[in-house]
Amino acid sequence: MNQKNLELCKGLVKSNYVDQAIQGTSQFNKIIESLLIHRRLPEIGYSDKVIELILNEISMMDSNNFIENIGVGEREGRIYSSLVEKRHYGFSHGIGRSGDITEQQPKAAGSSLIQKLVHYLVLDAMRIAGLESQAASTCLLLPMATGMTLSLAMMTLKQKSQSNARYVIWPRIDQKSCLKSIVTAGLIPIVIENKLEGDMIRTDLDAIKSKIIELGPSNILCVFSTTSCFAPRAPDRIVEISQLCKEHNIGHIINNAYGLQCSKILHAISQSCKLGRVDAYIQSTDKNFMVPVGGAIISGPNKVFIEDIAKNYPGRANSSPILDVFITLLSMGKSGWSGLLKERKELLVYFQDQLGKLANEFNEKLLSTINENKISFAFSLKNFSSNKNEQQLESELNNNNNNNNDYSPSMLGSQLFSRSCSGARVIDLSKNKKAIVGGLEFNYYGSHIDGYPTSYLTVACAIGVTKSEIDKFIQRLSKLLKK
Numbered sequence: 001m002n003q004k005n006l007e008l009c010k011g012l013v014k015s016n017y018v019d020q021a022i023q024g025t026s027q028f029n030k031i032i033e034s035l036l037i038h039r040r041l042p043e044i045g046y047s048d049k050v051i052e053l054i055l056n057e058i059s060m061m062d063s064n065n066f067i068e069n070i071g072v073g074e075r076e077g078r079i080y081s082s083l084v085e086k087r088h089y090g091f092s093h094g095i096g097r098s099g100d101i102t103e104q105q106p107k108a109a110g111s112s113l114i115q116k117l118v119h120y121l122v123l124d125a126m127r128i129a130g131l132e133s134q135a136a137s138t139c140l141l142l143p144m145a146t147g148m149t150l151s152l153a154m155m156t157l158k159q160k161s162q163s164n165a166r167y168v169i170w171p172r173i174d175q176k177s178c179l180k181s182i183v184t185a186g187l188i189p190i191v192i193e194n195k196l197e198g199d200m201i202r203t204d205l206d207a208i209k210s211k212i213i214e215l216g217p218s219n220i221l222c223v224f225s226t227t228s229c230f231a232p233r234a235p236d237r238i239v240e241i242s243q244l245c246k247e248h249n250i251g252h253i254i255n256n257a258y259g260l261q262c263s264k265i266l267h268a269i270s271q272s273c274k275l276g277r278v279d280a281y282i283q284s285t286d287k288n289f290m291v292p293v294g295g296a297i298i299s300g301p302n303k304v305f306i307e308d309i310a311k312n313y314p315g316r317a318n319s320s321p322i323l324d325v326f327i328t329l330l331s332m333g334k335s336g337w338s339g340l341l342k343e344r345k346e347l348l349v350y351f352q353d354q355l356g357k358l359a360n361e362f363n364e365k366l367l368s369t370i371n372e373n374k375i376s377f378a379f380s381l382k383n384f385s386s387n388k389n390e391q392q393l394e395s396e397l398n399n400n401n402n403n404n405n406d407y408s409p410s411m412l413g414s415q416l417f418s419r420s421c422s423g424a425r426v427i428d429l430s431k432n433k434k435a436i437v438g439g440l441e442f443n444y445y446g447s448h449i450d451g452y453p454t455s456y457l458t459v460a461c462a463i464g465v466t467k468s469e470i471d472k473f474i475q476r477l478s479k480l481l482k483k
């Protein structure tokens, strides 16, 4: 209620009671004021009730919610189902205008406000997580997942480049959407095979250098590097890559899909922006902020380029993924977000210890990748063979037939899955799994390299995982390994 209405209440309720109520409601107004002035995560996250009040208040600013609004256009934010309306808190107009996804929408001051605020909140969250300000000059939250957003970034880079460069130098990562994002952007991927260093799969910088010389820098649009990946692959050597890009005047796009949760990666991104060339780095909203799949964040040191990407987005966009992040960041607050980051770091050590012990017990090895890859682990499966087919093995397992040591690595993967462990991945290198992705053929697909010496299991210590989940996983894995 505004001041005038509150004063009118004094004609109905004792004025000292109303004065007290005014104090109460002014606390809520202070919260909104602070959000509008500081544009940062609140120290402590807000309760659901406060967040709903904020959302309801802001959604009243959109024309579809005006009490006297009459729409005579073709897009008036009408919502048929009240369930859908509730699900969106009455936000219906989406974001942007046809000319620019960050442009304010005249019919929707409220949605426009949320979009503006969310960008400030995400920037704040990125800085809290460890990115330096120079590296995160601005950011753009789009309602497309990582792969499509990577495509849009590369298409914009191509459009802005003066040359006809179409090659994209791509250190191999066996994740289909990475490669497809290049092909979908109408560009030509040039695969750089990785090299083995100890247990780790790492960027072959010399191969990148010679490829740049061979193709000629003017024909190369960019290097597309990847930070977050499954062990035993290490994050790409992005600092060196960005220096190469700067030296040869070629673009650099970093796929940082789930790297926002990892301070080591963020440090490398900050260094890359400082010492070399980075055009944009892109991360998923769901993998970093615990929201449903559907959004990605583009950021980079060069504000103009990020704005160019926003201008290239054709049409308006759905605002749900933006709203999800807005709600989540207000709910986490600074303490919740930093707490989650800290907890993940602590559990990383714990998870690693537990897996290491298990590996010893079964004469396997936790592959030494942890110095570089601080999210994912790989557990060797060298004592597994694959002479029997899955059906034979499944029936043996079900009959508790223990006298077989003829158990295939991929079997372990499906066994884990059927015992409600999701996300663990088995890379069975006893056979060469070929795959064609984006028109290119790969050997040993899934392992990021040809001829890794052992099969293995990978798991991730990702934001939000709990100690009890780790404990249960270790129990189930141990039980299966015993069998």
Ligand SMILES: *Cc1c(COP(=O)(O)O)cnc(C)c1O
Binding pocket: 145, 146, 147, 148, 175, 177, 178, 226, 228, 229, 255, 257, 258, 284
């Ligand atoms: C998840 C992921 C992607 C694809 O992300 P979408 O959000 O599904 O488009 C691409 N690259 C890497 C490394 C990923 O982890």
